[in-house]
Amino acid sequence: MKNIKLFGILFIMAAIVGCTDLEEDPVGVLAPEGFFRTEADVEAAIFGAYGRIASERLYGRKLVLSIQLLSDMCDIGDRGTPARRQQINDFNSDANNGMTSNIWPYSYSVISACNAAIEGANIIDTDEATRNALIAEARFVRAWMYYHLIRLYGDIPYVGEFVNDPEAVATISKTSVSEIYGFIIEDMEFAWQHLPMTHPDNVRTRPSKGTAYTMLASVYLTMGNWQQAYEKAKWVIDHAAELDYGLVDNYQDLFDATKQDGIKEHIFAIDFLGQQNGGGGENDDLMGPITGVRGADVVGWSVSVPSMLVYETWDARDYRKKVSFADSMIIGGELKDYTFYEDVPRPHMAKFHRFPGNANQDTRYSDHNYVCFRYAEVLLIAAEALNEVSGPTAEAQGYINQVRARARQWPTFTSDFPADVAGGLSKDEFRDTIMEERRLELCFEFKRWYDIKRRQMGDEVFKGANSLEPHDNFNSGIHYLLALPGDELDRNPNLLPQNPGY
Template identity: 25%
Template sequence: MKDIKFKPKKIAKLLFVALLILGTACSDIEDLQPATSISVDTAFETENAVISSLNAAYDPLQWQQILGNQTFPLMAQGTRADDCHSQSASFWAIGAQWDQFNTIIPSLPAVASLWAKWYRGVSRANFTIELASNYENFETPGLQDQIVSEARFLRGLYYFELVKLWGGVPLFEEAVTSTDQEIFKPRASASEVYAFIEADLQAAAAILPIKGSERVQGSATSGAALGLLTKVYLYQEKWSEAVNAADQVMAQGVYSLESDFRNNFLQTTEFGPESLFEINYQDGLSATGPGTTQEGSAMWRWSFPFLSGTYPSFNNFIPRQDLVDFFDDSDQRKATTFLLPGQVLNSPGLAALNFDPVPDNFGYAIGVNTGAKKYFLTFEEVQVLLGPPSSPLNEKVLRYADVLLMHAEASIMGGGGDGATSFQQILDRAYGPGNPAAPTYTVQGVRDERRRELATEGWNRFTDLVRWDAVDGGGVIAPALAAVGKTDFVAPRDLLLPIPQQEIDTYPAGMLEQNPGY
């Protein structure tokens, strides 16, 4: 890396340039304004100011809208796949577009917004890495390496979202801080992007502390880096490497399954023993950047059945009946994942203020009578919100259960290790020991449990189907989609998202190639 002396006036200029150049559709640049004003007399003169740059690199995880389009990960995973309807009726245009393949086209603004979300994260992480690597006035021992390692974890996470959704993408390996630098790059191959991600996560895992010793609650840890690295290996069918990475997570001895599955999705048990990495939300905070909105999690409001007054919410991300029926009634995860008829949701005496217990029929046009419960807030929790769209409930990105399932899968695919024991932990928690309803340790059994365990969380379903389709040589994703009536899926086109047309048009002619079939 070139030697850069970060002086206050130069930093203010570099931050402005870095945030504008990368991570947004170039056609929107003229409409953007700096996210914050920076005093050139004090910018980045203290280590706390450098930490503020790192905090900005975490921010994109919370962005739920860019340039007017929602960017919930669940849209590109559960809704695009076979887990969720976009809504109870066709009133949400963006949701409906993600719910059918013939509307997911290169000119779709929602695809461009999702692309921009992750590239803005890359841009901010790159800037933090360069800033912290060259800052000379750290006073806290080890803080420089800590900041760089957290930023490398985030950059690895953001590129992982890009490569699993789009395949090979342009690879920006350092901060773009000047228009004199190369701002247009051709697509790297998927293998090149994965190699870059691996290097970032390996480096981060070697420096970051274990859970319990993190810089602040919610910041990246070595366990989070190793857990994500396990998934990166799994997506490349590197079975032995995935087993090894998962083994390292387990060997840290700081993670375990919650005995009660519900505890993964309650405010009172956030950052629990099962959490490797989660998006940390607080009610009442709102920030805006270039074309973005950010606040407490809006997932509760978008996932909960509409009730005027008491619950200012919408009928979106509705679990499909096929998914509900996929759970055995003895599976404790079923009552946590879905709103089920007869469930009592709130404290006694509040039935007049909301629907409690859950009715037998919501009256949905789609013929499903349920809701996604993992983001549910009780009436008492909603009543004290400072902002109705905001929820302080965190969203899980990576749980220990995911690591155990990945370990079990990589092991049974030939990666070595004791995957059967990992799988049994998942079964014992879900069904109870000795329950004949629990599946056996087979490839299909692991895949089925992965769907059940992670249902509606928003990070895995569609791309799990894609990678299993590749492992099996076809015959996985098309039948799964057809089973819920999605007959407009076309392979290989719909295995990946289209590169946004506005990005292709902004690049030099012929430089940014489109994905096949679009």
């Protein structure tokens, strides 16, 4: 059991329930040569990886909730929620935390599925273009999963090929973050070469060339390679028409599950199937109830709730605030403001709870496509990277102003806020403007913690005078990384040392 749990090597749990746009059939794999015969078999393994991502352990709750709670935008609401969530939020988790001990093995099972698909693609009889496209998709998903893992845990084991013998990795050691970034970049460059510009039916739950370069731009931004981040984002912007990318007119449409399939702003998304449960947590989306209002007619659990300062410091003229918050709800058949909320009387998140599509009454098992990358972020990446290279140029300002122009567009009128970014800002001032724009534009979308980490803003945002969610115990020498799961260290001491401070 010990090695199977660590890497998910001997099977792909593929009750493939994560992508409405994909063919869905159960798949079990013992070894590539025993299963892969056709292109469809390879696709089944890739779809199995998507199915694992669209699970309670990853994009249905544990992974994305952890990323939310680590940030300064999402606090614990109901303090009766399990301690494992409060520990993540309050920066006092340890190696036995129940969130991280689930994220780790499920992430490696995604990676294992991708490695199996790559191995299978090299076995089947097909033309090189088809083979490379299948490999490119699997390599993209693998790199995307590693990108999450290294930002959360730091140095981790890197498994880059399918492993038939669990004993071969029983004593595997960690690989450095810098080395894994190298592997991620190689995977993304291969993906860009061999993925299509678009998919049939405008599917956004499978990667394209634009997806690969968008993620590369994000990776280079995180690494501080500003020139490469700008160049990759600029390629996406320059090819937006061919890729069918752009900003949607109504910001609310991005978070309406009935409008998300094929929406032009989505670059890559994780797709849940409404009211379907694949078993074992697959396709179980709980972020609606997790962020919804306890005691409302459409009931929620009030777990992840922004602090009052997040709400109060956001100008009400910005349409994004209206979309992002539920500051009134139907309670007992009447519309009541947040002061009447049962347990946590402050505005809650609305992005994942307001329009869940085909879902349970409490919005669980939603039909949401959870966006991983969207075009607005590409514009902001280009602006941030260009500022670091050349300062606050008119081009960089223009990218932010496209995002702000959309934020002024209410359904029935145009607001005067946020105003366009004016000239005359210093490089540092423009950088601060970009980070604030990312905080608002991408709020609650599992981005803010990674921004805090890469810009080393923890002391400022958790201990500074203007902190939205104060945590005096935040320690930059410890808390930019989670603890490595203790049960994994017990099984394989070669994963030691534990991350500092745990």
